[in-house]
Amino acid sequence: MTSPQHITHWIAGRPWAGTAERRGDVYDPATGQVGGQVDLAAADVVDQAVGAALDAFGQWRHASVAKRTSVLFAFRELLNAHREELAAIIVSEHGKVHSDALGEIARGLEVVEYACGVPHLLKGGFTEQASTGIDVYSLRQPLGPVAVISPFNFPAMVPMWFFPLAIAAGNTVVVKPSEKDPSAANYLAALWREAGLPDGVFNVVHGDKPAVDRLLEHPDIKAVSFVGSTPIARYVYETATRHGKRVQALGGAKNHMLVLPDADLDLAADAAVNAGYGAAGERCMAVSVLVAVDPVGDDLVERIRQRIAGLTVGPGSAPESQMGPLVTGVHRDKVSSYLDAGVADGAELAVDGRKHPLSDAAAGSGFWLGPTLFDRVRPGMSVYDDEIFGPVLSVVRVPSYDEGLALINANPYGNGTALFTNDGGAARRFQHEVEVGMVGINVPIPVPVAYYSFGGWKSSLFGDTHAYGEDGVKFFTRGKAVTQRWLDPSHGGINLGFPTHS
16 A cells, blocks of 8 residues: 655745644545645744745845746746646645546636736826926735635645735745545645746645634734634634734625526526536536526426436546545535434425445445435525535425515525526616625636636624735735835936846
8 A cells, every 4th residue: 555645844945844743634535545745834933924924025025026027927837737737736635527627727827927917907097297396106915924824625726816816926835625525735735836936935834723813813814714614704803903913704605596487497407517516516616596587497406416426426536527525525425414414493395315226346345425405495494594515406396586685685605696597677776786705607706807806795704805806906915005206316327228127
């Protein structure tokens, strides 16, 4: 048997050379076997990473925008060239299918490419002769070392929502990835070094709550970006702001998809299956509640049932697999417990994922649960109220658009939602009235492109800014206004060479 891979921290441009007091197991979800052991950082190791980021900040913040851009472009090219290798790492530790891993890398690349436009993104304003002989202008400057605390479900994409813009703006970064699938962050760190990023600008510490707590309280960390469950997002926000930090903490979700009677039901059924069971439902933008407006409920449930029967569940590395395992055995067991709870609460278990056949390649004791469908679900049932974060789709039936809208708006979460209809007036009304941060019209997973911003409302977001886009630039910079008067002209001498930037 092959020995588990040793995964350690990345500090100041190289793997950490110390000896960890604690380690955690990293599993291959398709086999249930331990594939690696990751060092779990104590507070002193976090301090080393933050110290490296602080040391590097003095140099990086003064690097020209042209220099930062050249490094970003080099990183973009390396990431694009090595996407297959990175996808294989994600598949081996998270379990999602290979095409889905490539998809998350592609969406992360969008933010890298957006950050490559940092010369334009950091431009300020200028007013000449605001008063007699006085000009006023604005500029944006970096914060210092910042922390990114990311979840297991997107080990590459979610960190890339944050660190490209943070680095482009002149900050330095400490990433704390999930200890369940830690290797992708280290791979990204190695690509940054190859791209020419100075040592210490990008650091990775692995760990659990002690590492997180140290980042939240460390006096040299100026801002924290977090994605995870709502209880932890609230904890991160309250703890970090209490220590004087800027915080964007993205929490959980219970995303509803409202289907009106005039909708294309084949399109809606396809979308519900794609958005409900992709990545085994381990997405904060997964559709977990389908709201069917009478009389389409029976028809939709049957169409979804037929599509579920044709899904291939197997290892993410197998080309035929459409859905992989869940990330750990503990998480699989938690998700499975909702099937009995839903039946006990009175919901109809239309498709039992525990009985879904696995592909021939799904040998061993992996963390398997097939796509599950509940019908006739109501608020108050745990399958409706809780963020299950697994391949469980609930169907709620309502008599009208108004009752469907009211159901969505009454939910404590406000991350993403979708409407399926062929009525433009209904669509326009919905996007205006729904109390959710991201809306899809005949689009089931409305994750905004990189030049907009990602984030929800209500208990899905703690803080004032969303991820990436214009909000991301503002989050990772501070504004400054300068009022100036020059009384004497100056002369720079003669140089007839063509001007260059460096």
